[in-house]
Amino acid sequence: MTRTPVAVLISGTGSNLAALLRAAQEPTCPYAVVxxxxxxxxxxxxxxxxxxxxxxxxxxxxxxxxxxxxxxLTAAVTRLExxxxxxxxxxxxxxxxxxxxxxxxxxxxxxxxxxxxxxAHGVRDALAHGVKITGASVIEVDAGVDTxxxxxxxxxxxxxxxxxxxxxxxxxxxxxxxxxxxxxxLAAAR
Ligand code: GAR
Numbered sequence: 001m002t003r004t005p006v007a008v009l010i011s012g013t014g015s016n017l018a019a020l021l022r023a024a025q026e027p028t029c030p031y032a033v034v035x036x037x038x039x040x041x042x043x044x045x046x047x048x049x050x051x052x053x054x055x056x057x058x059x060x061x062x063x064x065x066x067x068x069x070x071x072x073l074t075a076a077v078t079r080l081e082x083x084x085x086x087x088x089x090x091x092x093x094x095x096x097x098x099x100x101x102x103x104x105x106x107x108x109x110x111x112x113x114x115x116x117x118x119x120a121h122g123v124r125d126a127l128a129h130g131v132k133i134t135g136a137s138v139i140e141v142d143a144g145v146d147t148x149x150x151x152x153x154x155x156x157x158x159x160x161x162x163x164x165x166x167x168x169x170x171x172x173x174x175x176x177x178x179x180x181x182x183x184x185x186l187a188a189a190r
Pocket of ligand 1: 010012014017088121
């Protein structure tokens with residue numbers, strides 16, 4: 001079986017990456033994670049190291065400006081020759097070069113029910129607004145901030161006692177299988 005090559009981009013603890021890697025160990029999994037790229041020395045890179053998967057860190061601070069970083073990021077992703085690019089807690093907007101190279105093949109996971117609460121603080125913003133239901137969304141990435149086509153969503157109840165951390169943990173618990181399911185589905189269709 002030929003597996004669809006997937007590149008994963010992260011900035012954080014990489015629990016979504018870990019879920020993708022776990023599922024990829026199953027013999028019938030239709031995708032393979034061919035590389036992990038981070039914009040910082042993210043703790044989640046340990047999951048890739050543990051699985052013997054190539055890693056690259058492309059730091060904004062190591063580049064002359066944002067445009068140069070965008071080009072370097074695109075070059076790093078391109079070297080992996082992925083068919084699908086998964087933003088799994090990647091906390092930077094991807095720029096025009098990556099969209100030009102992989103447009104329609106980049107997906108992002110977000111800890112809120114888009115189009116509500118886009119951006120970097122989806123959990124905090126939902127809690128501050130006082131919503132009773134929030135959740136996780138997996139979307140196609142376009143040039144906007146979390147504006148792309150919605151591919152899948154799962155709802156999570158907000159509890160009276162929730163803090164940003166407790167709510168985010170419950171969201172992550174549903175977000176991981178949701179993301180794995182979408183990546184499986186897209187990979188199988190290719
Ligand atoms: C995830 O909940 C993801 O939805 C969120 O960062 C977390 C990363 O967790 N992404 C965003 O907020 C993007 N706007 P992880 O590093 O444990 O996978």
